[in-house]
């Protein structure tokens with residue numbers, strides 16, 4: 001092959017590779033983090049994830065101490081990088097064209113609904129994503145700030161709130177302009193403040209710069225651009241339900257990067273000596289409330305044997321002890337069937353009379369029952385009148401949220417190994433249910449000695465399957 005043809009081919013391949021490289025760089029800068037979180041995890045983020053990984057290894061006491069199901073956090077997207085003012089004279093070129101790169105966009109704060117986390121204790125109270133890089137000379141755009149991915153337990157509800165700042169904060173904090181105490185300032189100071197926040201000048205800021213007609217023109221252009229983009233910026237308050245495993249939600253967007261000086265090149269002004277600063281990231285004040293999600297929730301008085309039952313049917317090992325309020329936070333276990341079918345059961349702390357009025361921390365326990373699709377009442381059959389316990393539990397649930405007791409349910413009549421009492425109580429309990437015409441099955445069980453467990457798990461599976469079928473229907 002002739003040498004010039006070969007050279008042409010090599011050049012062509014080179015050009016092709018460069019375009020590919022350029023495209024891939026652009027992709028990483030403008031990449032939508034929601035699709036590719038793995039590559040965008042920042043250092044800070046890794047630290048959080050590592051800390052949270054310990055969650056699964058905690059023993060029962062540590063888990064109880066560290067359990068948190070309600071927190072308030074402040075999230076802030078990263079500020080965009082500043083645009084650059086630069087002029088690069090090429091070799092043998094007489095003109096000096098502007099060549100400042102744009103700033104990179106700030107990182108987003110992203111919540112991911114994690115099924116491996118069961119508590120909010122490891123979520124930081126202030127979460128800041130990283131800043132975008134500033135633009136550089138030779139048309140080098142700054143790289144985007146890394147997205148911060150925060151794992152949050154599955155079942156968390158995220159609500160945006162407007163903070164109520166004290167007097168000191170009111171002067172300092174700029175909350176989307178709403179908390180900005182700019183009202184008392186005169187127009188000139190307001191404009192000066194806005195300009196200082198928006199513009200980068202070359203070689204430095206001078207009051208004369210702002211009198212320049214080119215600058216005023218550029219300022220007008222930016223205002224127009226802002227006005228054009230305003231409708232696309234969402235002002236809605238966040239209200240999220242993180243109930244889909246591994247789904248990701250951007251809770252605070254990073255600010256866009258500033259424009260480099262080539263952006264302001266016009267026919268009249270061939271060497272603009274200004275660029276814009278990066279936009280501030282979005283600040284949001286959020287309330288996070290964890291409401292455990294499980295197929296079935298164990299509802300019972302303290303000491304009824306809920307944790308013993310969960311241990312008997314699932315892979316979980318909650319603490320069991322002969323005193324009330326042994327369990328102080330929900331504990332989820334998975335029941336594995338031989339054909340690989342699985343369902344989850346949540347052991348919820350015991351409820352006492354008046355729980356709906358928050359007696360015995362009732363509200364913080366009841367919130368975890370709210371999202372169980374099936375209710376499993378665990379009743380101590382060895383008590384004198386076990387049906388009264390059942391009545392009182394139903395009463396509490398109904399007063400907390402009316403209609404809660406209408407969910408598919410099952411009664412586990414526990415401690416049936418204490419035969420004398422069980423033999424006497426079970427038939428009475430069954431007759432009471434028949435009289436009330438309640439379509440609810442009661443199964444005598446001994447969780448401690450694992451008697452009649454297969455019957456309960458089979459029944460439970462049938463109920464859960466029915467519920468799932470209903471959910472799948474359009």
Ligand SMILES: Nc1nc2c(ncn2[C@@H]2O[C@H](COP(=O)(O)OP(=O)(O)OP(=O)(O)O)[C@@H](O)[C@H]2O)c(=O)[nH]1
Pocket residue numbers: 300301302303304305306307308309319320321322323324325326327328349350414415416417418445446447448449
């Ligand atoms: N005889 C007998 N004792 C049981 C049975 N199930 C549980 N127990 C005992 O009852 C006591 C309380 O059991 P837990 O499983 O801790 O009860 P709980 O309902 O989880 O109690 P809280 O967490 O306080 O609400 C323990 O001493 C258990 O050994 C059973 O089937 N038979």
Ligand SMILES: [Mg+2]
Pocket residue numbers: 306307308318319320326327347
């Ligand atoms: Mg318990």
